[in-house]
Amino acid sequence: MRWNELSDERCSLARTLAVVGDRWTLLVLREAFLRVRRFDDFRARLGIARRVLAERLAHLVEEGVLEKQVYQTRPLRHEYRLTQKGLDLYPALLSLVHWGDHHYAGRAGPPVVHTHKTCGHDFHSVLSCSECGEPVGARDVLARPGPGSA
C-alpha cells in the first residue's frame, strides 16, 4: 500500500492517518497548539529539516487543518494557524500525551501539567460517551459497520 492510498480507504482511522499520521505532523501540531505559528519557529523548536517542514505545513494547509495568513507585507510573510478542524484534533493529541505521561513519565513525573481553566484543577484526559457521559474503555465498545461502510 502506498501511503496516500490510505485516504481512499473507508476506514476513518486510515483517513485520519493519511492527514496526521506521519512522523512529524503531530509534533508540528503540538507546537501549533502551543501557539507557534511561523516557519522558523517550528524549525527551531523541532529541529525538523526545512524541506520536510515545508511539505508538512503545505499538506496540513491543503487538508484544512492549518491556514496560512499574511502577518506582514514587505516582505510578504505568512503564518500558520489552526483552523477549527485543526483544533478538533486536540482530544486525540491530549490522549496521546497522557498515555505517554502515564506510561513513560517515571518517578520525576510528567514534563508538562495541564490545567483545566474552567474548573481550575490539574487534570488528565478521560474519554467519555457523548450519550451517557460515563468513561469509556476499549472493551465497553462494540464496533459495527456503519452507513458509509459499503
Place this chain on the structure above:
Amino acid sequence: MRWNELSDERCSLARTLAVVGDRWTLLVLREAFLRVRRFDDFRARLGIARRVLAERLAHLVEEGVLEKQVYQTRPLRHEYRLTQKGLDLYPALLSLVHWGDHHYAGRAGPPVVHTHKTCGHDFHSVLSCSECGEPVGARDVLARPGPGSA
C-alpha cells in the same frame, strides 16, 4: 533528528510517538482492538510487507503494548495480544477515528459506528476533565512545565 531519539525527549507526545507514531503501528493496533492476533491475519487485513509487520510487532512487544503468547505447540505458534498498556491507547485511537468520521465521512456517514455497551447508545467520543467531568477543548487548557520538565 533520528526517529528513535524521540524517546529521549522530555515531551510525552514525542515519547508516545516513538512507540506508536509511525505509519503502520496505529493500523496494526486498530486490528488488535478488533481482536486480530495472528501474523498472517494482520498481514492479510493490512497489506503490510512481512518485514515491516515483523519489525512493528517486535517493537510493540518490546514496549509492552502487545504480548506474545503461545497458542499452539507443534508447530510452535504465537499470537499477539494487547496488554493493559495497549488497551490504554484506546481513547487516543478512538479520538482519531472520530476526528476522521467528523471531517471525512461525507454524506454516506461513518464507515463504523460505535455502540457503548454500558448505556446501549451509539456514541462519539468526548474528551473530559478527570476532575470536574466537563468536556475539554483545546482552548480550555493551560499547559505548564511539570515536575519532570528539567
Place this chain on the structure above:
DNA sequence: TGACTCAGTCCCATTTCAAGACTTAGTTGG
C-alpha cells in the same frame, strides 16, 4: 510423497528523509 500453513527472514529497487547549501525579497547598520 507432495502440497499446504504459519511465521518469519533475506534481498533489491523505489521512496522518503536529514543536513546543509542556495535563493529571494526586503530591512537594518555604518
Place this chain on the structure above:
DNA sequence: CCAACTAAGTCTTGAAATGGGACTGAGTCA
C-alpha cells in the same frame, strides 16, 4: 551604497525506510 541579516522557502545529495517478492523451517494433511 554596501554588507550583513531575516524569514520562508527550494535544491542537492547521501543515508535510511519501505514495498514486493523469493526463500526458509517446522509441522500437518491427503
